[in-house]
Amino acid sequence: MRTVMWHFKNDETTDVSMKKRLIFLLTVVLSTISTYGQSVSGIIIPTFNDTYCKYISQLESGQTDINYQDFRFSFIESEQFKIAGKKSSELDSLRDEMYLQMDKSNYQEIIKITEQMLSIDYTNMTAQKIMRQTYKIVGDTINAAKYKAIQFGLLKSIVDNGDGQSCETAWPVIQISEEYYILDMIDAKLVEQSIVNDGNLCDKMVVTIDGEEKIYYFEISKVFEGREK
Known part of the structure; x- marks a missing residue:
């Protein structure tokens, strides 16, 4: 009887041990997905509830099929445009730091900095470009595709509305x-x-x-x- 009970308790101990291992492995897998899969954005969306802010919410949710010229023009009308103007020096400093981190291939820091830049001015194509390239390097294909669509959407909203060859077609x-x-x-x-x-x-x-x-x-x-x- 004691032998039977000992085996029963031993089986219980084994089950608990296996459950702990499974939980640990699941945690590792989820952590890996977070690191090398789709990252959670740290971009702060302004809370003015205007057209500019609504566009950012759409874009951050992955809805990249928008009118990018209207989005850019809405930035001028937003209170965030005034804030961005006051933070122009901060934006310049962030850009300089971004290039320093690029030289060091410090990808997580690059993403953090570009998120800060886009929190100030989401129409900033340089930040969108570097964000897209960095996500591609770290293997986050979902965010790489999203920010590529945004980067080129912004660019095309300019170059598809003229040829730049004269003031009339500027x-x-x-x-x-x-x-x-x-x-x-x-x-x-x-x-x-x-x-x-x-x-x-x-x-x-x-x-x-x-x-x-x-x-x-x-x-x-x-x-x-x-x-x-």
Whole structure:
């Protein structure tokens, strides 16, 4: 009888031990998914309940099929635009720190910094681009695809609304940073910048690409509209 009871207790101990191991393994698996699967976003969505904030909520939930030009224009109308203006120095510092962490291949820190940048200005294409590239490197294919759609949605909302070849067909921007982002994307080196006002208000950018001089125009009426906020 004692032998039977001993075996019974031993089986109970084995079952408890196995359950503990299963719980431990499940924890490891979930932790691995969190690290190498889809990460939880740390982007802070402004709480102004305006069009800009509603667009961010849609995008963060994965609904990337939106009107990106309307989204960019809604940023100017949002209270967050004023806050972003006051935090321009902070945004510059975050960008510089982002590049430092990129040199160190510190991927989790890069994601953290780009989240902070997008919490200030979600239309920031540089932050969207680096976020997308970093998620791709760490194997988070879901977020990599999401931020790729957002990055190129923002870009196309500019370059698909003109050809940049004249002031009449200039690319419409809401911030000067968008101009430099596009020039950087086409490997253009700025030679000279001037404002043209011949019915349309434009930035005329004389650049060189592979040693060849080219001129691109950006429509900047929204830039001045934003500065009046």
